[in-house]
Amino acid sequence: MAAFEKDPVEPTLFRKVLIANRGEIALRVLRALEKLGIASVAIYHDSDRNSPVVRQAGEAVEIAGDSPSAAHLDIGQILTICQRLDVDAVHPGYGFLSENAAFARRLQEAGVTFIGPGLDAIELMGDKIRSRDFVAGHGFPVPPSISLEAGEGQDIRPLVEADPRMSFPLVVKASAGGGGKGMNIVHSFDELESAIRVAASEAKKYFGDARVYLERYFASARHIEVQVLGDGADVVHLGERECSIQRRFQKVIEEAPSPALDEAARRDICEAAVGIARAAGYSSAGTVEFLYTPGGEFFFLEMNTRIQVEHPVTEMVYGVDLVAEQVRIAAGESLGIAQAEVSASGHAIECRICAEDAFNDFLPETGRVLFLKEPAGEGVRFDSGLYQGQQVTTAFDPMLAKLVVHAPTREAAISRMLTALEDFVLLGVRVNTEYLAGVLRHACFADGEFDTAFLRNFSAELCEASPAREQLQAALAAAYFSDRTTKLLQRATPEPYGAIGSWRN
Amino acid sequence: MRRIQSRINTSSSEFQQYRRHNRELVEDFHRRQHAARYTRPERDIQRLRQQDKLLPRERLDLLLDPGTPFLEFSSLGAGNAYDGAAPGANCITGIGIVGGREVLINASDSSNKGGAWYPLSVKKIVRALDIAIENHLPVIHLCDSAGGFLPLQSDLFGDRYMAGRIFRNQVQLSKMGCKQLSLVFGHCTAGGAYTPALSDYSVIVEGTGAVFLGGPPLVKAATGEDVTVDELGGARMHTTISGTCDYYANNEKEAIAIGREIVMQWEQKAKYPLQREAPEDPYYDPSELYGIIPDDIKKQFDMREVIARIVDGSRFAEYQPDYGETLVCGFANIWGYKVGILANNGVLFNDSSLKGAHFMALCNQNNNPLVFLQNITGYMIGKEYEQRGITKDGAKMLMVQGGVEVPKFTVMTNGSFGAGNYGMCGRAWDARTLFSWPNSQIAVMGSDQAANTLATIKINQLKKQGLDPSVGELEKIRAEVLANYENSTSAYATSSDIWDDGILDPVDTRNALGISISASLNAPFGGTSYGVMRY
């Protein structure tokens, strides 16, 4: 861990960094910039004007757009701000423009550093078909798959039948996709053609690129990803993260290390990740995602060329500040650390706190944050952009915050997380904390015996427990006392009427 | 303050015997009260239900705040009148809490005879509004009355304290700044129409609520005009055209909700800051009162035992404990409020009368409300006492009692006979509230004395007619006279005539007094300046 502890102030890195994001990751980036002594600029849509990052950043500039998301995707506006405020680097966070090659190119042209990997890596890894071919070409395992050109759907059957490894179920994926969008699982030829059509049309709609490919779908595989850090010359890995707890291809709970890997498997998969990144000449923090089958096979899925949502679990286990590392590497510093110097300690778990009714098909929830009490304590980290009075709308992603814990063992980490989830109070918007606690308490989770189908397979068990009568009574009693009307009547009623109570003569 | 040391042995056979006796009396009282409140012909209930109307007590439950009391007045008013045709005098009155405000409630009992006003209904309503006036309480009228009961109109209409007095009192309340709200659930016809009209706020229910001086039949008869109830005085008409009512409600629940919202806007004025401590339950169990009150009105008991079961912590700072011992005087707290208590421990003699006069003057100067616990056979009579000026000393007591400015409260715990009733703040002496225990009697003289007097007169008449009744016949005459007399002096008879504000289960006395005292503090008092005379 000591390997990452460098001098706190390195004034030469950048003059001023613009944070091209919002919410918890914007605040996370701000913290890293503060630590590095770099001036910061936040950009925000009007709906976020009261958010912590806006109040705490050195400068804050409003951006406009048809929707809040459109504002954050408006490259022109961001470039103008960079020039106007003499910004020399941009941190894109995740989502929005973080893997947008056009954005990186425009910044490069304007002489502003994009804090992330080089343009080539972004472009390569942003194209799922190209990246898969690239990885396979370097001798790393990729899932059996067939690339399709648009309109090729009708001729697909013989291609599938010709490849003995392409057995159902299969999944149709968008080449430019990610985050579960444009993905469709098919179980037979009957469904295949329409699935391809739908996926292509979705891909066109979301990513402007209709290219899709067909891949063998491993119904009971795990999602394991490896954190890498590269400086263009060297690459180290910071172990793997287990991200199998997903619903609709969206990660819900992540942890490090994975309970599924033994030392040999861990070494193999991490070395594969380092090999892939090194082949790509990778320079920045990145994540190589793998499918891990019950048989112990692993296949390359994709590489994410940005900071990941779940990066804190790695940070807590390795004692590293990945965002600060990104900034240093982008400023041209070398890694300055060898794989042998990197060591892991303990176990970390992250829960994504989302505004949703997890017990009701994960329907998004909206509302105003009326009261907030963040969990705290030893080994507890809360990455959040939440603030009291915040209006949670459907304009942005439902993920509001990340709760991360670190403990010597997995068992201790689970128990610490359960305590932290209970301590976390957010009133005014329904969030998924009770659902998360239900997952953590599940015997299969405790045993580490799960795959990406876990939440779907156990959905019947992961339903809202009806409260014990005593619990309900306590809640109703508290509700009665908390009710504004009760307080008003208690205050107004003269004595001794209240003390005499509901007496009749 | 020292705690009263009770000398009652709760395991004595006497205690057990009294307790049995009084429990029977109290059970009988509760039975009568329950019947007066709830026993109604099924068709009357059905009629209200068909009109989508709530029962009067359902309205009250919706109106009153949860977790707060309702001190009901004269629940057995008219109980012995009209052959029981008007239980509770066809109306419900009392003090309760609505939206945190102390209010007086005057509700028609439409579950009986359409809530028609009998003579005693009028008396009960006038009395309730008097209580509002005396205590500066806002009033909520729940209007649903068929109007004056015509066959008895001559007993309820034209005199000073009859129906007109209701509206006169409403005007007085308004003049004093006491808010009034009318919830019009049913018809307010003729005089009744003035109740909402004289209120500061009114809410009227669509369909069933109506306000007019003359209903459609009367209009037809008088002018030949054909008009519907809605056109003449319905909710929409009055809230949009005439402006007689302020708020339109779709149904009774909504009317009550609107009413509660109105009341919650009312200013809460500061009450008189009466000396007060944290309330404390009596040390001695109030239910022991049942074993203290004897089974015979002639048997004496120590009123300190009663005080000990009413006041906070059973603590009592007795005044002049060794002088004028037949009148127990002293200070105590009831629901925290510091009060002066006067309680009879026997007939009033010269010294006890002077003691009472002195003590009341003291309390008045010290701004202590007075609580009278009556068990009085009267002032002592006879040559010796007349020569010592018993009439003069009694007059002193009356003069001081009638002259004090502090609020007074009276409880008839047993007997209330002769001028003792006056000296101890009987009905005529403006107690803010006056309650009776079920065993109590009020009369010009005790029943034995009166029966003997009446029997003697009757026997003398027989003798004048030349008859010579036997000993058995004499006894029979005496017994009949006694029974009639006792019947007319019983708490049920006097409460039926609204000589009090209702009969109380003795264990409820403390709460009834607590609410009465609290309510009285809405009206200002104090500031009197004089030297206290040691009589």
Add this chain to the structure above:
Amino acid sequence: MQPRYVCDDKAHEVTPLHLGEATTLDIDGHLVDVSLRWRDEHEGELVINGSERRFYTAQDGNTLYLHLAGRTWIFQCEDEFAGAGDQGSSAGRIHAPMPGVVVELNVAPGDCVEPGQGLMLIESMKLQTEIRASIAGTVSAIGAEVGESFDKGAVLVDIEPPASTAPGA
């Protein structure tokens, strides 16, 4: 008045036997001794049947949020007016505030409307007024068409509330 709290479509009745922060509550027919201490406006400690529980609370309109023992509860507090309109059918009946003429009609019978939705524009004394829906529901009748005049108090639009919204008494 009956305090009532609705959670997961179930209504619960809580009746205090006294006011104050130590009392007995009748909760759905069961008597429970409770006492309460507020630490601040959002945080309280509740002692119920002898065991102490900390809770956090916040209210937005009639929605009460409560966090107690790791569980977040969302209660609808039935206020003074809840259920008041469930008997009468005229809560959605909109009367003309003044005599006038309809200049614009935006709904037709059968349309679903939301509270506050503009239904028609009326003109009176050269002043135009928008008539808005008082409740959510379905338009059951239109009292006057475009160009038609009406008297003060006339029914302009009648809205039928959805059948299921009436809470049980």
